[in-house]
Amino acid sequence: MSVTGSxxxxxxxxxxxxxxxxxxxxAQTRAETLRYVTGASVNTLDxxxxxxxxxxxxxxxxxxxxLVSFGRKQLNGKWVFDLGKITGELAxxxxxxxxxxxxxxxxxxxxxxxxxxxxxxxxxxxxxxxxVTAPVLGKAQLLTGSMTSADQFKVIDPLTIxxxxxxxxxxxxxxxxxxYPIIFNSKVAKAHATADDPWALAWLKENTAGSGAxxxxxxxxxxxxxxxxxxxxxxxxADKSAFFKRVIVQSVPEPATRANLVERGDADxxxxxxxxxxxxxxxxxxxxxxxxxxxxxxTFVSMNNQIPPFDNVNVRRAIAFALPYDDMFKAALFGxxxxxxxxxxxxxxxxxxxxxxxxxxxxxxxKAKEYLKAAGMPDGFSTTFSFNVGQAxxxxxxxxxxxxxxxxxxxxxxxxxxxxxQMSTQINEKKxxxxxxxxxxxxxxxxxxxxxxxxxNQRWNYSSINNPELVEIAxxxxxxxxxxxxxxxxxxxxxxxxxxxxQIPLWQPSQDAVMASSVxxxxxxxxxxxxxRDLNRK
Amino acid sequence: xxxxxxTVVRAGRRFLSSLPALxxxxxxxxxxxxxxxxDPAVFFASGPNAGKEEIEVIRKQMGLNKPVPEQLMLYLxxxxxxxxxxxxxxxxLVTKDLRERLPASLELTFTALLIALVTAVPLGVLAxxxxxxxxxxxxxxxxxxxVCVPTFVSGLLLxxxxxxxxxxxxxxxxxxxxxxxxxxxxxxxxxxxxLLAGDFDGWWAxxxxxxxxxxxxxxxxxxxxxxxxxxxxxxxxxxxxxxTARSVGLPWWRVVVTYALRNAILPVITIAGIVFSTMLGANxxxxxxxxxxxxxxxxxxxxxxxxxxxxxxxVLLMATVFVIVNxxxxxxxxxxxxxxxxx
Numbered sequence: 035m036s037v038t039g040s041x042x043x044x045x046x047x048x049x050x051x052x053x054x055x056x057x058x059x060x061a062q063t064r065a066e067t068l069r070y071v072t073g074a075s076v077n078t079l080d081x082x083x084x085x086x087x088x089x090x091x092x093x094x095x096x097x098x099x100x101l102v103s104f105g106r107k108q109l110n111g112k113w114v115f116d117l118g119k120i121t122g123e124l125a126x127x128x129x130x131x132x133x134x135x136x137x138x139x140x141x142x143x144x145x146x147x148x149x150x151x152x153x154x155x156x157x158x159x160x161x162x163x164x165x166v167t168a169p170v171l172g173k174a175q176l177l178t179g180s181m182t183s184a185d186q187f188k189v190i191d192p193l194t195i196x197x198x199x200x201x202x203x204x205x206x207x208x209x210x211x212x213x214y215p216i217i218f219n220s221k222v223a224k225a226h227a228t229a230d231d232p233w234a235l236a237w238l239k240e241n242t243a244g245s246g247a248x249x250x251x252x253x254x255x256x257x258x259x260x261x262x263x264x265x266x267x268x269x270x271x272a273d274k275s276a277f278f279k280r281v282i283v284q285s286v287p288e289p290a291t292r293a294n295l296v297e298r299g300d301a302d303x304x305x306x307x308x309x310x311x312x313x314x315x316x317x318x319x320x321x322x323x324x325x326x327x328x329x330x331x332x333t334f335v336s337m338n339n340q341i342p343p344f345d346n347v348n349v350r351r352a353i354a355f356a357l358p359y360d361d362m363f364k365a366a367l368f369g370x371x372x373x374x375x376x377x378x379x380x381x382x383x384x385x386x387x388x389x390x391x392x393x394x395x396x397x398x399x400x401k402a403k404e405y406l407k408a409a410g411m412p413d414g415f416s417t418t419f420s421f422n423v424g425q426a427x428x429x430x431x432x433x434x435x436x437x438x439x440x441x442x443x444x445x446x447x448x449x450x451x452x453x454x455x456q457m458s459t460q461i462n463e464k465k466x467x468x469x470x471x472x473x474x475x476x477x478x479x480x481x482x483x484x485x486x487x488x489x490x491n492q493r494w495n496y497s498s499i500n501n502p503e504l505v506e507i508a509x510x511x512x513x514x515x516x517x518x519x520x521x522x523x524x525x526x527x528x529x530x531x532x533x534x535x536x537q538i539p540l541w542q543p544s545q546d547a548v549m550a551s552s553v554x555x556x557x558x559x560x561x562x563x564x565x566x567r568d569l570n571r572k
Numbered sequence: 573x574x575x576x577x578x579t580v581v582r583a584g585r586r587f588l589s590s591l592p593a594l595x596x597x598x599x600x601x602x603x604x605x606x607x608x609x610x611d612p613a614v615f616f617a618s619g620p621n622a623g624k625e626e627i628e629v630i631r632k633q634m635g636l637n638k639p640v641p642e643q644l645m646l647y648l649x650x651x652x653x654x655x656x657x658x659x660x661x662x663x664x665l666v667t668k669d670l671r672e673r674l675p676a677s678l679e680l681t682f683t684a685l686l687i688a689l690v691t692a693v694p695l696g697v698l699a700x701x702x703x704x705x706x707x708x709x710x711x712x713x714x715x716x717x718x719v720c721v722p723t724f725v726s727g728l729l730l731x732x733x734x735x736x737x738x739x740x741x742x743x744x745x746x747x748x749x750x751x752x753x754x755x756x757x758x759x760x761x762x763x764x765x766x767l768l769a770g771d772f773d774g775w776w777a778x779x780x781x782x783x784x785x786x787x788x789x790x791x792x793x794x795x796x797x798x799x800x801x802x803x804x805x806x807x808x809x810x811x812x813x814x815x816t817a818r819s820v821g822l823p824w825w826r827v828v829v830t831y832a833l834r835n836a837i838l839p840v841i842t843i844a845g846i847v848f849s850t851m852l853g854a855n856x857x858x859x860x861x862x863x864x865x866x867x868x869x870x871x872x873x874x875x876x877x878x879x880x881x882x883x884x885x886x887v888l889l890m891a892t893v894f895v896i897v898n899x900x901x902x903x904x905x906x907x908x909x910x911x912x913x914x915x
Contacts, residue, residue, distance in 0.1 A: 069750065077663045084630045085616035085660045167627045187606035237665055256669075256873075257865045258750065286745050286863045290728060294736050300743040423876065446878070455610035455878035462614045462627075495615070 068553075069568060071292050071301040075256045075285040076091040080238040081213045082170035091213040093259055093283060094564035096276075098216035099269055100242035101126045101139050101158065102207065106557045106568075112326045113557040113568075117477065121209055124153055124245065134202025134515075141193045144250040147219040147245045148264055155195040156186050160198075160220035162187045168233035170544075172214025178482070197393040201241040201513055208477050213561055219243040245269075247276040247567045251461055259283040261566075277555075277570035294549050296321060302571075303549040303556070305564060308427055317462030322551050325544040326558040327372040330478035332390050334471055335436070336496040336537040339468045348409035350535040353468075354395045356402035357538065358439045365431035367543055384532065387524020390539045391478040393532060402443050414444025420469040421450075422457035428543070429470050462493045471496055472543075476560045480524040484508035488536065497536035504530050579906065585901055590895045594888070598651065601887040602644055602880075608877040612636070616660050629759040634660065634869075634880070647884075656888070657881030661874055664887040670867060672887065675760030676747055677859070677866035681852045683782055684789035685862060692794045694799025697833065700809060711802070716745035731861070734784060741784050745863045748778050785862040789855055793847045800843045804836035810837075837908050845901035849894045873895035 036400045074089045081094040105119030113215040122128060125139040145153040163184040165172035177183070180203040188196045201205050209215070218238065226237035242250050245267070249260035261281045268274060284301075286292045295301035297320065307315070314323055316323045335357065338343035344350060352401055354386040377392035406412055421429035430451070437447040447468075452460065460466050473487050473494065485508045487494050488501075504527060511523040547556050547564070613631040631637050634645060650657060655664035701712040703732070717825055722728075734741040748760050755769035763782070766775035808814065809832050817827045856868035869885060874882035 064751070068753075071745070075662070077661060083663065084626055084633065085663070170821060171626065254672075254865075255664050256870070282750055284745060284750060284863075287860045288728075288863065291731065291744055291861060291863065294731065295743055298736065298739075298743070364575065394863065412748070451611055453876050453878070455612055455615035455876070456608075458614045459609065459611040462611070 068278040069282045069301045071284050071286045071302045075304050076259050078239045079242050079253050081171050083239050086223050091561045096566050097246040098407045099127045099243045105467035116559050135199050137197040139195050154192045155189040158195045159187045159189050161218045165215050175214050179206040202252045202502050206228045254412050262363040276567045281566045305547045318525040324547045327542045328545050331474040333540045334537045338467050338498050341496045350404045350407035352402045354535050354538050356399045356443050358397050362432045362435050366428040370543045370544040373541050384525050384528035387521040389483040417468050418448045418450045420466050422454045424454045480510050484527050493571040499536035585905050597891040601884050605880045612878040624796045656885035659882045679761045681785040687790035688793045692797035696798040699802045700805030715798050718721045718791040719795040723792050725863050727861040730784045783860050789858050794914045804839045808832040808836040841904050845897050849897050853890045
């Protein structure tokens with residue numbers, strides 16, 4: 035063997051040994067890494083920036099802490115967030131005064147920002163002031179909890195902060211657990227504030243200054259975010275740092291590719307697969323599939339109550355009895371969700387004051403024809419049915435079924451598929467007569483739903499209903515301290531909803547989280563994203 | 573030397589004369605975006621509590637509260653000073669987004685075009701040498717197949733076979749394995765950056781990521797290139813100078829390559845230029861399927877959400893690329909056939 039030959043051999047052996055060693059190191063870190071793939075993308079590191087995406091919410095809840103967070107509970111054997119149980123995150127303890135007008139938070143003494151400085155009440159005040167003062171998304175959110183002015187937040191001592199309310203508001207405390215009132219390191223943020231931008235919106239969009247469980251390693255908007263664990267963080271449920279050393283949030287636009295990735299074990303978790311893929315993955319039983327009905331979300335068929343012929347309640351009733359609910363549920367969602375149709379209400383009264391509840395409607399063409407006759411339109415009419423491109427995979431089969439079924443009672447439907455921005459614009463301008471859309475509420479209580487989605491001439495009032503009685507009851511219920519009276523108000527609201535049928539609730543789609551069988555701790559969160567801090571690998 | 577200088581001067585003049593066209597594209601896209609139905613402010617104010625106030629904030633942020641002529645003047649001023657605006661979708665400056673994403677698209681398109689040319693030209697030549705034979709029909713069949721199958725179908729098929737079933741290809745998510753470290757950014761072309769950094773494992777990893785998307789794009793464009801090569805070769809092979817070359821007993825490869833092919837290559841270059849520009853803008857499906865962080869999928873996402881600045885920036889970029897590619901094609905003409913000059 036020549037000299038060059040033996041050297042070459044040596045190099046080959048060395049490179050094989052090297053690659054084997056590298057392989058085992060990689061395998062080790064792989065187990066401690068969570069790779070989460072999604073069709074959406076993260077566009078800001080501060081969820082308060084107008085236009086921020088839902089994926090951005092999930093990232094910021096890992097990089098920042100809030101004063102308080104929601105506990106979790108089991109619902110039909112699956113973990114979901116618990117609106118009724120609020121635990122401290124940066125707050126060690128909190129108390130609400132007996133009259134409900136004062137909330138006092140005592141901060142954890144050991145809480146530190148990622149730069150090592152302690153978290154003080156000053157930081158909390160700056161962060162809360164920012165949410166209610168700066169032009170950010172959190173402003174409208176905290177308004178729903180009666181927090182509107184910086185005067186309401188008072189520093190008592192370096193570790194105590196007090197929030198005063200004008201009225202005892204049930205939603206004040208839960209509001210502090212939503213994604214907007216996260217606590218910033220005010221010294222760092224102020225150092226990057228400018229005269230034009232006193233709240234450092236521009237800097238915090240690209241950088242973080244928090245105390246959360248993860249630090250940002252790489253942030254490529256629209257592509258990926260890689261986060262590394264903050265070993266100092268101890269605000270988790272078991273007083274220890276998060277499990278995964280690294281979290282990779284990667285945008286993979288094609289749903290079939292996401293399904294392949296998780297099936298091959300290259301990705302650990304995905305929550306936005308197509309229903310058909312979820313079904314086949316579930317059948318193969320290699321992966322863990324956790325389907326949670328999104329109990330704070332509802333999908334509707336909406337009608338604009340101000341545009342003829344939908345201003346006639348009998349037309350709306352006719353539609354409600356002419357929809358092929360079961361077929362739609364199967365075709366659109368493959369039955370993955372909880373239906374809001376086909377209920378029986380004893381003596382026609384709502385079964386509960388919760389929202390939403392299953393409605394006593396089903397496909398009954400004879401009844402639908404009678405209602406049409408009562409509306410003075412026995413021969414039907416023509417209209418359009420719109421949905422947005424982003425929801426085409428569920429809305430398209432649904433629209434075809436709606437068209438087919440309504441044709442049987444003489445209503446001619448033209449299907450309109452609109453780009454997302456166009457659809458939201460037309461809804462905002464109240465131009466669509468008949469369409470499908472969904473809603474979601476972070477703090478799902480009956481009065482909240484009715485106040486936000488059935489009141490006023492605003493975008494989220496899809497049906498444009500204007501019913502003074504409904505508005506009055508909903509406003510009163512907001513500050514109703516007595517649980518049984520609140521339930522009564524809820525039943526009244528649900529009864530008005532059914533007699534007016536401003537829009538038709540269809541179902542609550544499931545959130546299908548598909549994960550490697552080793553991943554545990556998944557909890558359905560109010561923001562409908564994954565809280566990476568919940569997860570571990572066994 | 574003098575000839576080269578003259579070419580450069582002519583190319584420069586040619587570029588200057590295309591500036592009015594670019595300006596037209598700029599204004600036209602600007603107006604078109606504003607005419608399209610769909611209000612970006614409403615779309616981006618989609619938080620659970622976003623009301624009128626949030627919509628106004630976004631409208632102001634995007635400068636949409638001003639009258640359209642004023643917006644246009646401001647936009648032209650910004651473009652003149654090298655600022656294409658800010659994307660609402662990614663929250664970044666459009667110039668930054670495009671600078672990050674254009675090399676990804678270019679790398680993919682170049683590779684695909686290279687694969688396509690290396691396959692299509694020999695196929696076309698073979699088919700032309702034996703017109704009507706089984707080879708000719710075979711080539712025709714292959715081309716028809718390539719054109720019939722849309723790129724996203726061939727892309728998904730390739731993924732299914734090579735990634736999902738065989739496990740030969742790496743996961744189809746972007747330009748490099750997510751766990752690998754990136755080379756220092758010099759050109760933005762990963763294959764070049766890895767080479768410059770001397771990281772051959774990295775180069776191999778990037779190459780493996782690139783090969784499937786490049787193949788599925790190449791399959792689609794082999795057909796026009798092979799067909800045009802065949803047609804042009806047939807003309808060239810039937811011409812007098814080839815008959816003369818054959819009659820004086822030159823070796824067959826010399827006849828085919830040096831005399832016939834060189835004369836037949838002009839239309840192929842033209843088509844290749846057009847194919848390249850089209851691929852760069854229209855490979856959005858491939859980019860989507862392979863999660864390729866390129867400009868086309870970026871522009872499509874922006875268009876769906878009526879995000880004005882990125883769409884306008886993208887169209888301007890594509891127009892510029894088109895101008896440059898046409899210029900290059902003209903220069904290549906001169907090299908392929910010295911009788912051609914650009915002017």
